[in-house]
Amino acid sequence: MKQFVLGIDVGGTNIKFGLVDQKGKIVDRSHLSTKECISHKEKLIDKLVRGCEEIIAKNKLSKENLRGIGIGLPGLINAKEGIVYSLTNIPGWKNVPLKRIIEKKLRVSVFIDNDVNVITLGEWKKGAGKGKENMICITLGTGVGGGLVIKNKMYRGEGFAAGEIGHIPVQQAGRKCNCGGNGCLETLVGNRYLLQKAKRIFKKRDFSLEDVSKLACQGNRKAVQFWQQVGEQIGIGLTGVVNVLNPSCIVVGGGVANAYAHISGPMLETIQKRAMRVQGKMVKIKKSNLGPNAGIIGAQALVEEEIKFRAK
Amino acid sequence: MKQFVLGIDVGGTNIKFGLVDQKGKIVDRSHLSTKECISHKEKLIDKLVRGCEEIIAKNKLSKENLRGIGIGLPGLINAKEGIVYSLTNIPGWKNVPLKRIIEKKLRVSVFIDNDVNVITLGEWKKGAGKGKENMICITLGTGVGGGLVIKNKMYRGEGFAAGEIGHIPVQQAGRKCNCGGNGCLETLVGNRYLLQKAKRIFKKRDFSLEDVSKLACQGNRKAVQFWQQVGEQIGIGLTGVVNVLNPSCIVVGGGVANAYAHISGPMLETIQKRAMRVQGKMVKIKKSNLGPNAGIIGAQALVEEEIKFRAK
Numbered sequence: 001m002k003q004f005v006l007g008i009d010v011g012g013t014n015i016k017f018g019l020v021d022q023k024g025k026i027v028d029r030s031h032l033s034t035k036e037c038i039s040h041k042e043k044l045i046d047k048l049v050r051g052c053e054e055i056i057a058k059n060k061l062s063k064e065n066l067r068g069i070g071i072g073l074p075g076l077i078n079a080k081e082g083i084v085y086s087l088t089n090i091p092g093w094k095n096v097p098l099k100r101i102i103e104k105k106l107r108v109s110v111f112i113d114n115d116v117n118v119i120t121l122g123e124w125k126k127g128a129g130k131g132k133e134n135m136i137c138i139t140l141g142t143g144v145g146g147g148l149v150i151k152n153k154m155y156r157g158e159g160f161a162a163g164e165i166g167h168i169p170v171q172q173a174g175r176k177c178n179c180g181g182n183g184c185l186e187t188l189v190g191n192r193y194l195l196q197k198a199k200r201i202f203k204k205r206d207f208s209l210e211d212v213s214k215l216a217c218q219g220n221r222k223a224v225q226f227w228q229q230v231g232e233q234i235g236i237g238l239t240g241v242v243n244v245l246n247p248s249c250i251v252v253g254g255g256v257a258n259a260y261a262h263i264s265g266p267m268l269e270t271i272q273k274r275a276m277r278v279q280g281k282m283v284k285i286k287k288s289n290l291g292p293n294a295g296i297i298g299a300q301a302l303v304e305e306e307i308k309f310r311a312k
Numbered sequence: 313m314k315q316f317v318l319g320i321d322v323g324g325t326n327i328k329f330g331l332v333d334q335k336g337k338i339v340d341r342s343h344l345s346t347k348e349c350i351s352h353k354e355k356l357i358d359k360l361v362r363g364c365e366e367i368i369a370k371n372k373l374s375k376e377n378l379r380g381i382g383i384g385l386p387g388l389i390n391a392k393e394g395i396v397y398s399l400t401n402i403p404g405w406k407n408v409p410l411k412r413i414i415e416k417k418l419r420v421s422v423f424i425d426n427d428v429n430v431i432t433l434g435e436w437k438k439g440a441g442k443g444k445e446n447m448i449c450i451t452l453g454t455g456v457g458g459g460l461v462i463k464n465k466m467y468r469g470e471g472f473a474a475g476e477i478g479h480i481p482v483q484q485a486g487r488k489c490n491c492g493g494n495g496c497l498e499t500l501v502g503n504r505y506l507l508q509k510a511k512r513i514f515k516k517r518d519f520s521l522e523d524v525s526k527l528a529c530q531g532n533r534k535a536v537q538f539w540q541q542v543g544e545q546i547g548i549g550l551t552g553v554v555n556v557l558n559p560s561c562i563v564v565g566g567g568v569a570n571a572y573a574h575i576s577g578p579m580l581e582t583i584q585k586r587a588m589r590v591q592g593k594m595v596k597i598k599k600s601n602l603g604p605n606a607g608i609i610g611a612q613a614l615v616e617e618e619i620k621f622r623a624k
Binding site: 160161180181 | 467591
C-alpha cells in the first residue's frame with residue numbers, strides 16, 4: 001500500500017499544500033490564499049482543514065495511507081506539544097493547540113514546527129545537508145532565520161526559540177533591529193534593508209533585488225559589488241556560528257539565495273579568512289537544493305522524524 | 313568500598329592533581345610545575361604519570377577503588393578517541409594518543425578533553441549549571457573560551473572545536489585577533505587587552521586587573537566604569553549566543569570572573585536589552601561556583617560521564 005505525508009507551508013500570502021510520497025516526490029499540490037483570513041484565527045484554521053480535506057478527497061486517501069500531516073508556520077512553535085505560542089505578523093494567535101485541534105477534526109497525526117526549522121529538516125533529510133551530523137541552515141529573506149541540527153537531531157532550544165542566526169549582533173553600535181537588538185545580521189542583509197540600499201545605490205525608486213541580481217549577471221560592477229558586500233556580511237555573521245558550533249555544513253536558502261552565485265564566493269572567503277583554522281577548514285557552504293519546495297519536503301521530514309522518534 | 317576519580321588539570325604553569333571521592337569532595341591534591349618540561353612532550357607525559365603514581369601510592373589506591381583518571385588540557389582534543397591534536401602554547405604535541413599512552417602505563421581508564429569543556433562539565437554536573445538541559449559556560453582569562461551542553465550532553469562539534477565564544481566577531485572592523493579573525497569578543501575582553509586598557513586609563517605601568525577590581529570595590533568611578541564596559545561587551549557577545557542557542561543558563565568562570573560583582577549587572581542588562589524576547593527572558597546568568605577547583609571537579613565529571621555513556 002502506498003503511503004503519503006501531507007506537507008503544509010503556511011506563509012503570509014499563501015498556504016501551500018503538497019502530498020509527498022515515500023520517495024519524497026510531491027505527487028499533488030494546491031494552495032489557498034491567506035490574505036482574507038490572516039487576522040481571523042478561526043478562519044485560518046478552517047482553511048487549513050479544508051485544504052487538507054480537499055487534497056485527501058481528491059487523492060482518495062484513507063487513514064491507512066496518510067502517515068501524517070506536517071505544518072510549518074512562521075512563529076514560535078512548541079513542536080513537542082504542538083502548540084503555536086505566537087505567529088510573526090499574524091495577530092490573534094496565542095498558545096493555540098493547533099496539533100490537537102486539527103487532529104480532532106481530521107483524525108490523522110499532525111506535527112507542527114517553526115517554518116525555518118521545517119526547512120532545515122528538509123535540507124537535512126533530503127536536501128543539500130543530507131546526512132550531516134552537525135549542520136546549520138540559514139534562510140535569507142525579509143527575515144534572516146536559521147535552524148540547527150546537532151548530533152543528528154533538530155535542536156530547538158530551551159524555549160523553542162533557537163537558531164536565530166539573523167539576530168547575532170555584528171555591529172556593536174549598529175542600526176536598531178526589529179527584534180529589539182542593535183546591529184543584528186538581519187539589519188545588514190535582510191531584504192528590506194538590502195532593497196533600501198539598492199534603491200539608494202542605483203538611484204531608482206521602482207527597483208527589486210531581482211533587478212540587482214540581473215544586473216550582476218550582466219556584469220554590472222555596482223551590482224556585483226552590492227552582492228559581494230552582502231556575501232561578506234553574511235560571512236562575518238556565520239563566522240561566529242562556525243567558531244561556536246563547528247558544523248560540517250551550512251545550507252543557504254531563502255529568497256536572497258537566488259543571488260547565490262554572486263554571494264557565495266565572498267561569503268566563503270570571509271569565513272575562511274575570519275573563522276578559526278579547524279572550524280573554517282571543516283565547514284562546507286552549500287546552496288539549498290529544495291528551493292520553493294523546501295517547506296513541503298521539510299514538513300514531510302518533520303512527520304517522518306517525529307514518527308521515528310515516538311516509535312522509540 | 314570507597315571509590316575515587318583522579319582529576320588532572322594541565323595548565324601552562326602547573327599540573328594540578330586532585331583525588332575526588334564519589335560525593336565530589338577533593339580528598340587529596342598535589343601539583344607539579346610544568347615549566348621546565350613544557351617544551352618536552354615526553355617529559356610532560358612522564359610528569360603526568362609520576363604525579364598519578366604518587367597520589368595513587370600515597371592514598372594506597374588499588375585498581376578497584378580508582379574509577380578512572382580524567383585530564384583537561386588546553387588545546388584541541390579528540391575526546392572520543394583520547395587523542396591530543398594540538399596544545400595551545402605548548403609546542404611538540406601533534407596527534408598524541410595520550411589516553412592510550414597513560415592507560416598502558418597505569419592500567420587505569422583514562423579520559424581526556426579540552427580544559428574548557430572539562431570546566432563546563434564540572435559546572436553542569438556539580439556547579440552553577442547543575443542539571444540544566446541546555447547550558448553554556450564562558451571562561452574569562454587570557455583567552456575567552458566556552459563550552460556547550462546541549463540536550464543534556466556535552467557538545468564538542470564536528471571536529472572537537474566547538475564552543476569558541478571568545479571568537480564571535482562583535483566588531484566588523486575590529487582589532488586583529490590571535491585566532492586570525494577580526495574584532496572577536498576576546499580582542500575586547502581578553503585579559504591581555506584589558507590590562508593594556510587598564511594601564512592606559514590609570515596611567516600606571518605596574519598594574520594588574522586585580523588592582524582595578526580592588527579600586528572598583530572602593531568605589532573608584534573609573535574602575536567601576538572599566539568593569540561596566542567589560543560587562544556590556546561580554547553581554548553583546550553573549551547576545552548572539554543566547555539568540556542562536558536559547559539556553560536556560562550561562563555560567564561565567566575564569567579569572568575575570570573575580571570581578572563578577574562589577575560585570576554581572578551590566579552584562580545581564582545588555583543581554584536583556586539586546587537579546588530577543590523569549591531567549592532573553594529565559595536565560596539565567598550565574599557565576600561559576602567551583603572556582604579554582606573547576607578543572608579537577610570537571611575532570612571527575614568527565615570520567616563519570618564517559619563511564620555512564622560507555623556503559624549504555
